[in-house]
Amino acid sequence: MTVKGMLRMMPNRIRFSRLLAVLFLLPVVHPSASHAQNVEPFKFFREYVGLKEDQIATIRNGKAVAKVVESRTPDEVFVFGSVYVHSTPEKYLKLASDIDALRKLPSYLAIRKFSDPPQLSDLEGFTLEADDLKQLKHCEPGKCDVQLPAEAMDAFNQSVNWSAPDAASQANQLAQKMALDAIQRYRQGGNAALGTYMDKHHPAVVGETFASLLSRSKALPAYLPELDRYLLEYPQAPSENIQSEFYWEKVNFGLKPTLRIVQAIVYRGSHSTDPAYAVAVKQLYASHYFETALDLTVCVRDQENPERGFYLITLKGSQQAGLTGFKGGIVRKVAVDKTRSSLERALGAIKQKLESRTD
Numbered sequence: 001m002t003v004k005g006m007l008r009m010m011p012n013r014i015r016f017s018r019l020l021a022v023l024f025l026l027p028v029v030h031p032s033a034s035h036a037q038n039v040e041p042f043k044f045f046r047e048y049v050g051l052k053e054d055q056i057a058t059i060r061n062g063k064a065v066a067k068v069v070e071s072r073t074p075d076e077v078f079v080f081g082s083v084y085v086h087s088t089p090e091k092y093l094k095l096a097s098d099i100d101a102l103r104k105l106p107s108y109l110a111i112r113k114f115s116d117p118p119q120l121s122d123l124e125g126f127t128l129e130a131d132d133l134k135q136l137k138h139c140e141p142g143k144c145d146v147q148l149p150a151e152a153m154d155a156f157n158q159s160v161n162w163s164a165p166d167a168a169s170q171a172n173q174l175a176q177k178m179a180l181d182a183i184q185r186y187r188q189g190g191n192a193a194l195g196t197y198m199d200k201h202h203p204a205v206v207g208e209t210f211a212s213l214l215s216r217s218k219a220l221p222a223y224l225p226e227l228d229r230y231l232l233e234y235p236q237a238p239s240e241n242i243q244s245e246f247y248w249e250k251v252n253f254g255l256k257p258t259l260r261i262v263q264a265i266v267y268r269g270s271h272s273t274d275p276a277y278a279v280a281v282k283q284l285y286a287s288h289y290f291e292t293a294l295d296l297t298v299c300v301r302d303q304e305n306p307e308r309g310f311y312l313i314t315l316k317g318s319q320q321a322g323l324t325g326f327k328g329g330i331v332r333k334v335a336v337d338k339t340r341s342s343l344e345r346a347l348g349a350i351k352q353k354l355e356s357r358t359d
Contacts, residue, residue, distance in 0.1 A: 049080050059084055059311075064347035068336045074324045077336050078317045083347040086309040087354035089276035089299035093266065095353060096279055096297070099247075107251050114246040118183045123176040126248055129257050132287065133171050137162045144199035146287050152178055153198070179261060179285070183246060186263075186284055190234045194284060197291060204291040209319075210282075227267045227278060234263075241268045246284075259287040275300045276310065293318045312347065 045051040045059070055065045059082050066081035085092070095101070102108050114122045128136070128146075135145040139153040148156075155178070160170045185193040191207035214232055221228040229237040234244075244265040250257055260283060267278040276299045283293040300311045323332040 045082075062086070062351070064344045064351065066340045066344035066347065068340045073319075074328065074332055076317065076319050077323070077332070077339060078315075079336075079339055079343050081314040081316075081343040081347050083312050083351050084302075084309055085312050085351045085354050087351075087357070089301065089310050091354050091357055091359075092299055092310075092312065092350070093277055093279070094359075095350065095357075097264075102249075107253060109250040109252055109257055111247060111249040114183065114248070116245075117187075118180060118246060120176060120180050123179055123248065126176050126179055126250070126259060127172045128168075128175055128259070128287070130168070131256065133168050136160075136171060139199075141198040142201045147197045147199050147285075147289075147291070149195045150198040175259075179248065179259075182285060183261065187235055190236065191232070206284075206292060209292045210294075224267065224274070224278070227265075227280070230265065230267075231280065231282070239267075241270050242266065256288060258289060259285075260290075261285040289320045290318050291320075312350065314343065314347065316343065 042056050045056050049067055049069065051059075051065065051067065055067075059065050062084045064081065064083035066079060069078040069080055071078050099111055099113060102111050110125050112122060112125065132146050136153075136156045139146065139148065139156060141150045141153065144153060155174060156171060159174055160167055164170065182193075182195070191210055194206035194210070197204040197206065211232060214228065226237075226239040226241055230239055230242050230244075242265060244263050246261070246263055248259065248261050250259050252258070263282045263284055265280040265282060267275075267280070269275050269277070278299075279297045281295040283290060286293070294317060296315045298313045300313060302308050302310055323329075323335070
């Protein structure tokens, strides 16, 4: 794999770190020009994100800033970003929910929302690439180019007649049934039902990885207990302030197309001191690269001038292979820089779209 190829596979969705704990600890107000040291969120920007005064001024003046945050291990990438938007959180939520707009992005090959309850017909178009189909014929635990549990590998080996002319159709029909079964298990059993990837020598228990992620957040259960419980205890933690939907998507970040199943969760703050909205996109399955991923975006109203606008704060993170070792270290350095600049541009584009909308 070339360095250039690995760079292109870097997604926009990447796993957030302990910054999440700090984020929800901080009430947001519009500061005076004095830049008082204890005014939030600017104390957060200085002390926990490490932004410099010119970067803080850039956010206050309505320009996007993104920063790569130090990670614990080389295979983790964390990015923080923020911009002040002269619009409303409600308009952001409408924009973020626009599936037709996502379909127009070059990285999206397909995207579709699941029915409630999910139906097998929802998975029309959920198909594996020809190269993946070739690899599936030889998959076994510890050696597979597609992320799968061991039982799924066995099913492809035993249920598909790989010598038949319609082998690809058989495999795709099985993949669609597996995807539907996975959604149904998750809707009944939550994180514990997410399974274990066995494609590499080190098994990845998806639910445990996600729980470990949230366990590092001390402020989330204290300040947004509903969202914390929902993320950890779904489906046993219903909330009037939370809604969620399920999607599948086929995305191409430059190396190979990847099938993903995600849960999109919207939290609506019930108090004036809460964030107006928190939008979390939780990855439930990915056919390549990403064992767990979470994309969190928070809309925080300007407390002093609520009609003026809001702060859009984003935390993105992922854990993936290919970023360790000598070659991986080179790839990682350049890749995280590209990820940061990509987020900064994306925040600027969102600001521009929201401020130009009249609906």
